[in-house]
Amino acid sequence: MAGLVVSGAQVSYISQDCEEIPEFLGRKYGHMAKRLDLSFNLLRSLEGLKTFTYLEELILDNNLLGNDLLLPRLPHLHTLTLNKNQITELESLLDHLAEVVPSLQYLSLLGNVACPNELVCKEKDEDDYQRYRYFVLHKLKNLKFLDTRQVTRKEREEALVRGAFMKVVKPKDAKVYGMPSKAGRAHDTFQHSFRY
Template sequence: MVRLTADLIWKSPHFFNAIKERELDLRGNKIAVIENLGATEDQFDTIDLSDNEIVKLENFPFLNRLGTLLINNNRITRINPNLGEFLPKLHTLILTNNRLVNLVEIDPLSSLPKLQMLSLLDNNVTKKPNYRLYVIHKLKGLRLLDFKKVKQKERIEAQNMFATKEAEDEAKKVPVKTFTPGEVQDVPDNTKTEKPPRVVAPTPEQITAIKAAIVNSQTLEEVARLEQALKSGQIPAEFNVPGNDTEMSTVQENDDKMDTDDKNDVDDAPNQEG
């Protein structure tokens, strides 16, 4: 992490850009916190803080000259609600590829009285329902949003959609339920309604009956159906014996009974000899 010191500011490139504005280039310095910008002595029209590690858009001194702030490719999650008090003439703000998530995080930008161009591309907030209309509603003077012109019909639609405070609050609501490690998520349980049929092994008698039916089949389709039944273990309905669903458990019970009877026979053997 690199501190934004006065020394760094004056050692960084500063020049007249393509539109003849005086620009300070602070790109790619791994700056995490905005500080010491008073050292600029308000001599710049544009400040470029792109490609750093800034988390909060705050801590600006009063910069009456600054009109353009480029701060894309950072980690911004929070904006000072009083930002406009310190940057009264800021008209262009590029926040592309940051970490703004909810519409409520956009509200502080309404403190910027001169803001006309804003980019929030590649922030998750752009995926929120009615994102564009909400931003247009909050920032009345905006002319370009995400490099697209704000149209008059969008302004009217935004005004109608957010005519009441209740509608605005509803749009800003953050879902209460969030994922926590180890928590079982609510997912549709299809296993209760879509369980595959339980396969019950065919009995020797059923296998014999199916084989006999194959020999006596009149069509190839019937032969294929019965052969598939043998392979899959799925017994065609005509070969089911009533109560077959419990057949396996009955067989197991009989096996257990036979084991018990055998054991009793062994235990009773000495008595029989006596």
Template sequence: MGEDTIALPGQDYDSIPFEILNKNTNIKTLDLSFNNIKKVESLDNFKQLVSLVLDNNQIESNNDFSNLPNLKTLSLNNNNISDLREFIESIKNKFPNLTFLSLLKNPACPNYYFTGADFNDYQKYRYYILYHLKHLKFLDSTPVTAEERKEAERTGVYSLPAKPVSQNVVTEEVDEDEPTYRSLSSDLAPEGKGKASFGVSTYVYYGRQSEGNRFIMNDDL
């Protein structure tokens, strides 16, 4: 028994709140955005997880991820992941069915959308990830193309971008009513569910603040 989805944004957790989650080990979607979590570990009891959203935390490169065979969505936007090699090594054998990954606004993501980084560096970053995570359909803000997948097979193993130097990024104030990231495409919506839905029948919200629907799934993506 238990709920399909639990959202706990903005609760100032500095670790995974197992005192709540252990009562709901059959959850399929877990959202712990806008907390202070530094490391992801000990999720062994949550084998039914399909979506894990950890945006806007303090998560670093080295994590002890559990084997989660059903996980399809992993979102870690705006964290402290700086070593791409270490991070990818920590997940590539743990989530065999992962199809969506987002690492925007992490130091390891040379994303020119936010930092002005060279687009070639960002493309190399994509090739490296796609070489190791061969089932991905969507990376960051764009779907994976057949051409990218082919190039990743050819050059991805050599495409690890250089570690970024520390830099000050000017960020704009964001309207809380606006979605933070526009990420999931319509073909990733669960079968038989609405396009703007994670596809859950029951939703438990424990948080003090809401980001709205970060993952906007529509035909424009």
């Protein structure tokens, strides 16, 4: 089949404009593939990965994967690249990855809105990127590489202490600004109780 390259336990199906993983790929190679490259397609779903139970590396760069991406449980997967997709929300993705790919050591999310990179977005700087790294490392404690950089011991220590507080929260609606926040209401209650 044109576009299909198989070499030992490595399977590549690149630039085929497929919107889902072809059923024949899993049927024919799922039981033996350790590395699967599906870059430069139009993938929005990863449903066809269920049969690839021995995967160690999965390359999904340059697809149309978004916040709803779901991976099956892949216990041997140590490398996952999702560069240049349409991922805008980080926390739910990281929680999902922590659950289904417990052996993950290398993750790359460059070129997604969820990865604040000054090369992609001029409003982002190195500080934004570093906060993102702390948050990812807080969620995925086994990572050795994130994007193109090795995880340092100092980063890992910072992630343990501050990572949980590095989440970027965007207001969902402009109307929120007019309402008192929970913290504001708690503060009012606190002050009210000590007026006597």
